[in-house]
Amino acid sequence: MSAILESVLTPEQRAQAAANDIAAGIDPTIGAQLSPFIEAAVTARRSAYISALRKHDWQWEFSDDTTSPHGRAAYEASRRMHAALLIERAQTDPDAMLWNTYAPAEFRVAR
Numbered sequence: 001m002s003a004i005l006e007s008v009l010t011p012e013q014r015a016q017a018a019a020n021d022i023a024a025g026i027d028p029t030i031g032a033q034l035s036p037f038i039e040a041a042v043t044a045r046r047s048a049y050i051s052a053l054r055k056h057d058w059q060w061e062f063s064d065d066t067t068s069p070h071g072r073a074a075y076e077a078s079r080r081m082h083a084a085l086l087i088e089r090a091q092t093d094p095d096a097m098l099w100n101t102y103a104p105a106e107f108r109v110a111r
Contacts, residue, residue: 010094049092052085053102 060078065071089099096109103109 046092046098049085049088050098050102052081052088053098056081056085056102058104058107 057078060075060082063071063075063078065074085099089096093099096111100108100111
């Protein structure tokens with residue numbers, strides 16, 4: 001397994017993935033063949049997550065312009081982005097290391 005995948009998956013997830021592959025009759029050597037493609041996908045997903053964290057309007061909940069159509073639309077877009085980031089954090093950044101790097105102090109996850 002590649003170093004990037006090692007950093008993304010927990011030991012339990014790696015063991016479960018290997019067990020699933022064996023149960024499905026997948027050749028264990030296929031991982032070595034697919035590794036560069038999987039690494040590229042993981043790297044792209046992580047880059048997109050970091051970009052979204054950098055661009056995120058962390059203060060969206062404090063918007064005082066939710067009565068105008070434009071203000072309400074911006075509020076809803078930021079709310080949806082925050083929800084999507086929380087989902088992505090659970091999948092891509094389970095230890096919240098990246099999240100805590102880019103989030104303001106009041107939004108950081110306690111470890």
